[in-house]
Amino acid sequence: MSSIERGYGVARILRQPLITLLDHSEQFPLTLLIAPAGSGKSTLLHHWEALYPTRRIVRLALDERDNDPPRFFRRLAEALRGVMPGFDITWYDPFLKEFRPSGSSIAESMADAFDRIDGGLHLVLDDFQHIAAPSIIEVFTTMLEHPPARLHVVLATRNYPTFPLTRIKLADKLLVIDSHDLKVTIEEVHHLNIGLGGQALSAENADHVLAMTEGWLTGVKIALLAALESGQQALQGFSGNQAEVVEYFGHVVLKGLPDSLRQLFLQSSIFEYFDGAICDEVLQRSGSALLLEDVAARELFMLPVEGRPGWFRYHALLHDFLQNRLKIEQPDLIEDLHRRAARYFLAHEDEDQALRHAERSGDQALFTSTLERCFDEWIRYGHFGRILKWSDQLPEELIHGNYDLAAPLICGLTLSRRFHHARYYLDELKLNLEPPTSGRYADAYTCTFLELHLQLFQHDTDFFQDADLELLLQSSGHRDIRAFSLAMIAYYHLQHARLDLALQLATQARTVLQKLGHHFLASYAGLIIALSHRQNNCLLEAMQCVEAPFEDTPRLTPSWTLWATGKLVILYEQNRLDEARLLCEELLPLVNAASATEVIATVYLTLSRLQHHFGEFVSARRLLDKLSNILKLGNYERFVSQVAHESMRQAVDLCDEPRIAALAEQFNLAEVVRQAADKVPDYSECRERYGLAAVYWLTHQGQFAEAGALLDSLISELNRAGIRNRALVSEANLLVLKARDQSGADRMKALKALLSRFDLYSVSRGIFDEAPGLSELFRDACQSGLLRPPEAYLERFQSIIEQAQASAPTPTDPRSLLTNRELEIFNCLLRGLANADISRQTGTSLTTTKWHLKNIYSKLGVSNRTEAVLKMSPNLTFVP
Incomplete structure (x- = not known):
């Protein structure tokens, strides 16, 4: 047995800041301790329990067998009785052949039992990720909706429980300690190293250990144990290919695996994440899903992908190790694997992964064609950020002259307000005197369209006047360009308040764009329709235009952002201010990332007005100032x-x-x-x-x-x-x-x-x-x-x-409320004098005049001079 295996898991560190954080569970009905395997959750619970021996803690370590309700509730009842012999467990009847009362009835009985105990109780359930039985989940759902005052539940788990947490979060009754909190710190790396018997680490080495292991406690231990054998110089080159790590993974992961499972490990290392279906198709095998379940059950450093059941990834260190073994054992297979992976991910609409595999395949033609297809797809759905991210990584010669890459890129840059970059690529495209004869954007008028598109969104109403937008509709043979142009003309008319024309053209554009699959621009045309109706004072029509698409479009997508912008305008006009504000705050980060200026201005102005209404005057002003800075990017x-x-x-x-x-x-x-x-x-x-x-x-x-x-x-x-x-x-x-x-x-x-x-x-x-x-x-x-x-x-x-x-109640005679001095100043106000004129008239300083006016407004129950004038009885003039 190697020293790594002997030392693995023996060194433990007392993580006092985490223990202090966990002790805040005393203030919350529910605490989630949520992190992947090997993050130190169980050790943390042991230390916390040991440091507070007088606290009543019922701790239950769970496994797969506890997903059976009778077993779970029996073990829970036994654990509770073990700490509190008098605890009422009549909700559990061990003599029933089948323990199947409703979850809500169990929850109510349990809650009543907890309410009867003296003092507080911490119920700690470790490895709660094993629990998914509906009746058990129903118990926790019901009980935590109205948690017993003396009960504090702590769940240690690798993933979020399946019962709803929204109400608990909104009521500020949930404490979450996650993998970010559990990441090992620099200080803890040094303490752990000392505990393992290692020499003092340099700051550089400690930083490198943290970077390679991502703060994962088990990975840190592996690295430090490797340094014990080979010296600290090994830490600078520490990776999954390190000799000590190879030895460890060779013993722990690969050794003893059947060949079918070993091949699955090696070949699936080309993926960042994977499931059974992709392994079957790309690796040209069968039954991968069952094998993956077997691996996951063994916890061999294969981690579930959060939010994607059945999908997995390897820890970074194991990933490095497996990729290196694949290069050694099967180098001729790697390019074909990447080609098949690129085609698979593209067919399953995971464009980023498709591009990464196409690039790694070494097949330039495959990579270029995949790029063209992805750019076209992203422009259809408004994913401009993805276009810009990939274009930043590409050699410029790949874009120049390629209409199917340059045209979507220029549109994306324009709608993301990166106008100078768009101008650069457009000028380069114009150098190609002859447009291509084939391709998605092969058309003699492509450059003309891109020029007008850039000018319109950069210069707004200052859009150059001799632009012949109709030319594109009449002359271009490209259906996408004609449809885009229709939407552009509609927006141009909206800008100039030619609302009937804007409505007519936007309606046509939306219909055509939907048929062509340009979902983002179809939604943009829909927003133009809604805004035109609003300007026409037709709020009902605007609402009808927006309501269904807002509900039907997937949330947080670029198209949803457009419909949500129309929706918030309607909510505001309907005086549904709380709803409008929530939607504004949800939209703000989305429109900041990449969105047309019309959308940005609408969201910023509406939210500023709402903040002002709710008395957040400084925030409202700052938002307007920020919008002013954004508007400096164009005319x-x-x-x-x-x-x-x-x-x-x-x-x-x-x-x-x-x-x-x-x-x-x-x-x-x-x-x-x-x-x-x-x-x-x-x-x-x-x-x-x-x-x-x-x-x-x-x-x-x-x-x-x-x-x-x-x-x-x-x-x-x-x-x-x-x-x-x-x-x-x-x-x-x-x-x-x-x-x-x-x-x-x-x-x-x-x-x-x-x-x-x-x-x-x-x-x-x-x-x-x-x-x-x-x-x-x-x-x-x-x-x-x-x-x-x-x-x-x-x-x-x-x-x-x-x-x-x-x-502003019924008109009041100010003589019953104001002092003589205030009456004198108020009489000047009624005569229409400005503050400076009132000061000169009454012989008071401007500051004193403002102070008197503030008192006058307060006494009259108004907030400004217009309301003060309206407050007066008609034609009432007086002299103090």
Whole structure:
């Protein structure tokens, strides 16, 4: 027997930080100690139990036989009685021939028994991965939904238990200690080495041991034991091919295996992970699944792949060892194995593995054709990151001139906002004067399409004006290019608010793209349809467009990201803010990775508005700042104007004077006001968004006449363009602005006139948010009985109206609430004076004026000057 075998498993280290972490189980109903075999779970439990001898711990080591419910519950009852002789175990009847009561009834009886005990109890079940019997799982499911107060369950397992953990997680009642926590540290490597009798390790050697073993405790022991025999110099070259490791694996893994199983070990080492089916087909054998089960049962360093039942991988050290043995024993077989593996993985839609095996086969033609097929597949599903990852590893000469690689790459770079890289590859492609005559993207107009595609997404509405998009539809003989172009033209019309055209073309594009299998771009066309409906104030149609695809598309895929973006817009407009926020937070990392700017801007702006609503003002502002930095990558004036609009809306809502002034200067809002009277032929979203930002600014400064004139100009332009959703926003702002000088009856008359021009359900959450003060007018109309919205509408927007009621009750005479000084300042506010003018008028400093205004708002139950004006009884003017 070798010294490695003699020393294996004898050295144990006391891992105090892990013991301390495990002791936190006292605070949780359930603790999961989850890690692969050989990670030190059982040793940790032994040490923890030994360090706390006064704690009541019932520990049960499980094996495959315990998956039988009668045996499991019998052993559990015996263990509980062994520690607590008086423990009630009437839930278990050993005299029943078959122990088959329902899991829920057992759980209820057990929970009752645990509730009756004095003091706490830790129930520790080791190797719980062996338990899968439905009745046992049902017991734990039921009991942990309402865990007994005195019971703390600790499960040591190699995989997650099959009972649901969601509720326990959400209730913060679950402690998880996983393989990451159990990884050996540098200090523990040194202590373990000393315990094995080794000499002190250098930092470099200790780091190398950790890197090679991935912190796996058993692997660390093997490495250190190998160093005991051959010296520490062996650690620098330590791998699965090390002589000591070869000796160990030769004895522990290969020695004594039948030839069929030995061949399976050697040949399957070409895989990163594998199952029985792939071994049968690629290795050209049969019965592999049963052999793999046999190997797994022996725990011969073959580890299950998490989340993929029946799939396995070798530990890195064993993997190295087996690959080296294969090269020695069967070198002529390796290339054929990789060729067959490439074809297998490609047929089973595992493109990354297919490419790796094609590359390792040494067959350049196979590798190139596999790349072309994978790039085409990834562009269809929107997996741009995978295209970019592989292109970064390729020699550039392989891409240049290859249309079937370059075209998907350029599209992926464009939609991932890597515009300079896209330009580089496009210019290189143009050097090929003659396009290829065969291939997926062989067409005379491919370069023209890629040029327009890049320009459109890089420059947004500044897309060069002489671009003849129709040329691609009429001239290109390539069906994919025609379909792509149809979607591009639809997006172009959406950008310019030609909504009917955008709807018509996007609907056609989606139909064609779906038939061609371009799922991502079909979803993008669907998002254009939803956004067009929203702009047209047709929220029902937008919802119907989004709802089914959102539910049917696999979650977290690129296509789902597009549908989810449309979904969150609908949720927000429907005032389902908690749901919208959760979806936004789920989308944020996905759109950051790779997504078109339209999607990024929508998610960022919506989440910022939601954060502001929930009082997270700093987070909301930071999100807008981050979006501004993203927009610097291209020429995105339309999106910048949306940021300006939302930033000013939030600043005015907070009465943040320094930020209001900074934003007005940054976006040159004085010039926006000056140009408002200019007649323009076409609608521009930029002018509208900057215009609304200027309206907020002017209103805050008390320049109501100027704000009204600007709104009149915006409404005229929006009505000419037929953009009802945005026209309603401006008209609602004008309604609120005029209400300050109107009697209650006139206010109600004006509101009813607005609702006669627009459907009531068009007044959605976005309208209330972008027209501050509108909710107060709705409240007054509902209270007076002049407006009787349907019950469904009241239920949907109840929070907005109730908030208005809470913050702005019936008009109040401020003389009953304010001091004389506050009345003087408030009278100036009613006259429309800005804060600086109020300071000069009253002889107070600007800081003192702001302080008084803050007190005034608080006493009146409002948050800004617009709400304060609306709070007043009509035409009430007073002198203190």
